[in-house]
Amino acid sequence: MILLDGKKVSNDIKNEITLEVEKMKERGEKVPHLAAVIVGNDGASLTYVASKVKACERVGFDSTLIRMSNTTSEIELLDKIEELNNNPEIDGFIIQLPLPKQIDTQKVLMAVDPNKDVDGFHPMNFGKMALDMSTFIPATPFGILELLERYGVETNGKHTVVIGRSHIVGRPMSILMGRKGFPGNSTVTLTHSHTKNINQITTQADIIISALGVPDFLKAEMVKDDVVVIDVGISRVPDETSPRGYVLKGDVDFENVSKKASYITPVPGGVGPMTIAMLLKNTLLARERRQ
Amino acid sequence: MILLDGKKVSNDIKNEITLEVEKMKERGEKVPHLAAVIVGNDGASLTYVASKVKACERVGFDSTLIRMSNTTSEIELLDKIEELNNNPEIDGFIIQLPLPKQIDTQKVLMAVDPNKDVDGFHPMNFGKMALDMSTFIPATPFGILELLERYGVETNGKHTVVIGRSHIVGRPMSILMGRKGFPGNSTVTLTHSHTKNINQITTQADIIISALGVPDFLKAEMVKDDVVVIDVGISRVPDETSPRGYVLKGDVDFENVSKKASYITPVPGGVGPMTIAMLLKNTLLARERRQ
Numbered sequence: 001m002i003l004l005d006g007k008k009v010s011n012d013i014k015n016e017i018t019l020e021v022e023k024m025k026e027r028g029e030k031v032p033h034l035a036a037v038i039v040g041n042d043g044a045s046l047t048y049v050a051s052k053v054k055a056c057e058r059v060g061f062d063s064t065l066i067r068m069s070n071t072t073s074e075i076e077l078l079d080k081i082e083e084l085n086n087n088p089e090i091d092g093f094i095i096q097l098p099l100p101k102q103i104d105t106q107k108v109l110m111a112v113d114p115n116k117d118v119d120g121f122h123p124m125n126f127g128k129m130a131l132d133m134s135t136f137i138p139a140t141p142f143g144i145l146e147l148l149e150r151y152g153v154e155t156n157g158k159h160t161v162v163i164g165r166s167h168i169v170g171r172p173m174s175i176l177m178g179r180k181g182f183p184g185n186s187t188v189t190l191t192h193s194h195t196k197n198i199n200q201i202t203t204q205a206d207i208i209i210s211a212l213g214v215p216d217f218l219k220a221e222m223v224k225d226d227v228v229v230i231d232v233g234i235s236r237v238p239d240e241t242s243p244r245g246y247v248l249k250g251d252v253d254f255e256n257v258s259k260k261a262s263y264i265t266p267v268p269g270g271v272g273p274m275t276i277a278m279l280l281k282n283t284l285l286a287r288e289r290r291q
Numbered sequence: 292m293i294l295l296d297g298k299k300v301s302n303d304i305k306n307e308i309t310l311e312v313e314k315m316k317e318r319g320e321k322v323p324h325l326a327a328v329i330v331g332n333d334g335a336s337l338t339y340v341a342s343k344v345k346a347c348e349r350v351g352f353d354s355t356l357i358r359m360s361n362t363t364s365e366i367e368l369l370d371k372i373e374e375l376n377n378n379p380e381i382d383g384f385i386i387q388l389p390l391p392k393q394i395d396t397q398k399v400l401m402a403v404d405p406n407k408d409v410d411g412f413h414p415m416n417f418g419k420m421a422l423d424m425s426t427f428i429p430a431t432p433f434g435i436l437e438l439l440e441r442y443g444v445e446t447n448g449k450h451t452v453v454i455g456r457s458h459i460v461g462r463p464m465s466i467l468m469g470r471k472g473f474p475g476n477s478t479v480t481l482t483h484s485h486t487k488n489i490n491q492i493t494t495q496a497d498i499i500i501s502a503l504g505v506p507d508f509l510k511a512e513m514v515k516d517d518v519v520v521i522d523v524g525i526s527r528v529p530d531e532t533s534p535r536g537y538v539l540k541g542d543v544d545f546e547n548v549s550k551k552a553s554y555i556t557p558v559p560g561g562v563g564p565m566t567i568a569m570l571l572k573n574t575l576l577a578r579e580r581r582q
Contacts, residue, residue: 106424127418130466131458133397157485165469167422175421175466178456178481187492189480190469194448201478 002263004147004230006270010277013146014059017280021060024287032287033062034118034279035084035093039077040070040100049096055276061283064090074103078111085113092118092286094279115289118282121167130175136282141172143274144209144230148183153207153228153263160186161205163198163218163251169211169232177209198222215249220256229257229264232271292549295438295521295556301568304437305350308571312351315578323578324353325409325570326375326384330368331361331391340387346567352574355381365394369402376404383409383577385570406580409573412458421466427573432463434565435500435521439474444498444519444554451477452496454489454509454542460502460523468500489513506540511547520548520555523562 021031034056038049049065056063066080077099084093093116099105114124120136128135137145148155160177164170174190177183186207191198202208202222210218211232223229233251250267258264265271312322325347329340340356347354357371368390375384384407390396405415411427419426428436439446451468455461465481468474477498482489493499493513501509502523514520524542541558549555556562 123418123422123424124415125418126421127414127416130417130421130462131414133414157487159487171421171466171469174469174479174481175462178462178465178483185483185485187480187482187486188465189478190465191478192469192476194476195478196448196450 001258001261004151004263004265006273009150010273013277017059017284031060031062032091032283033089034283035064035090037066038096039068039072045096052276055280059280070100077103077108081111092116092283094119118286132179138172139275139278140169141176142278143271145183155183156185158186158206159204160207161189161202162209163191164211165190165192173209210251212251214251216253218252220260223257223260225260226262229261231265231267292552293554295442295554297561297564300441301564304568308350308575322351322353323382323574324380325574326355326381328357329387330359330363336387343567346571350571361391368394368399372402383407383574385410409577423470429463430566430569431460432467433569434562436474446474447476449477449497451498452480452493453500454482455502456481456483464500501542503542505542507544509543511551514548514551516551517553520552522556522558525558
């Protein structure tokens with residue numbers, strides 16, 4: 001069994017980006033600049049945005065954090081987006097989700113200039129992805145592709161089963177794994193809450209990508225020998241023995257599934273760290289495409 | 292076995308649209324107006340475009356056929372598209388494919404105003420479809436959904452296997468069948484040229500949608516009892532006994548597969564006639580959305 005070490009790979013990627021940024025500076029070019037907008041005071045969102053800003057500093061990007069109050073109106077947020085769309089200093093920006101209830105998330109995501117949409121959530125970018133055109137691939141799916149590529153995991157002709165059909169992970173992942181090229185060319189099955197006999201399907205899979213959010217959902221008896229397992233789920237499970245009062249758990253019963261797997265991502269330290277690295281990568285791409 | 296009669300259903304849809312158009316006229320409204328652009332002299336394309344124009348007449352739409360020579364430059368075609376985008380008389384328009392070699396098809400399709408893109412080929416519309424937003428669904432997939440809906444074929448929790456990953460049929464179909472709602476909520480497997488053990492996959496399918504273009508590809512031993520079969524393939528097979536010197540064949544060995552199927556589309560007379568009906572439906576939607 002080989003561990004797909006997202007912590008290590010994401011560090012490698014950050015180092016590569018740092019080198020790119022240094023070259024940009026040497027050539028006298030403006031470095032990439034990412035802006036992040038956060039509305040409200042949700043603790044997890046604040047922590048997550050802070051780690052994105054910190055990652056920018058780490059690789060030498062400029063970054064701007066824009067905090068807006070919990071009572072921000074939709075119009076105020078749309079005005080801010082318009083400002084960022086038109087600001088030539090900003091190469092890419094993200095709107096941290098979830099947004100407060102008075103704001104229509106879809107309307108907001110549609111307002112972002114697709115050329116600055118480094119989250120890849122705009123329908124224009126999603127459509128380009130589905131039609132095999134150059135675009136911004138959403139960070140988590142992009143990170144999974146990168147892990148598979150760097151570890152040389154064979155995907156061609158393999159049967160990939162994706163669990164969960166979210167717009168952020170499951171659906172894009174199901175499209176990407178079936179595209180031409182590498183990673184890709186898989187036969188892909190997309191499963192979800194309406195799927196019957198999920199065990200029958202997962203036991204046929206060469207590659208399983210689980211983005212369900214149910215701790216320990218995937219058990220050893222649900223997979224075949226030498227399966228490749230990508231665990232995107234991340235849940236807080238109460239645990240009195242932990243100083244924080246909880247532990248982070250993936251969708252996969254790691255202890256037992258890892259005994260049968262050829263490759264597997266740990267939680268934490270697998271897909272999670274890849275997501276921020278790929279956001280940086282998309283910001284670098286946005287900078288390069290604007291030149 | 293119940294025949295999914297696309298000829299009959301497409302006629303029903305055309306009748307429904309005719310009634311809508313009559314109501315529009317009674318209200319003194321402008322009727323929907325579809326334009327079709329054809330570049331070059333390809334016989335099959337000319338026939339196909341002619342049948343689209345004829346269908347417009349049948350339901351009371353205005354239509355405009357724009358013929359451009361085989362030596363048309365990309366710029367000339369893009370200028371024509373710009374003109375159609377800006378022409379308030381035109382509700383929707385299509386660029387008949389394939390285009391001559393000197394023209395970049397992707398560039399052309401990207402130039403069409405998404406609000407007039409009744410073929411649903413623009414990445415903006417494709418992305419909206421994949422993200423469950425209101426859009427124009429490409430005519431052939433839209434026609435298949437309509438057939439399943441009108442015959443009340445259960446798709447919820449069923450295992451749908453799509454054969455072929457084209458941008459026009461296979462890929463959108465795989466997305467649509469896995470979306471929430473009806474028709475949808477299927478567990479979907481997308482297969483293609485790199486798929487191994489295709490028989491093993493098709494024999495598990497409750498619903499098979501084949502868009503491969505290989506005559507008689509799907510044999511009786513590849514399907515289980517009571518399977519639902521949608522045959523999108525259409526190939527010309529030489530046949531001396533036919534006055535035209537060929538017969539039209541689908542991907543499905545109809546004679547034998549139909550004995551096991553619960554529902555099946557014939558070729559011709561199945562999916563084919565639905566495509567033009569749904570193009571009309573999209574044009575009607577384009578008209579309504581502009582009001």
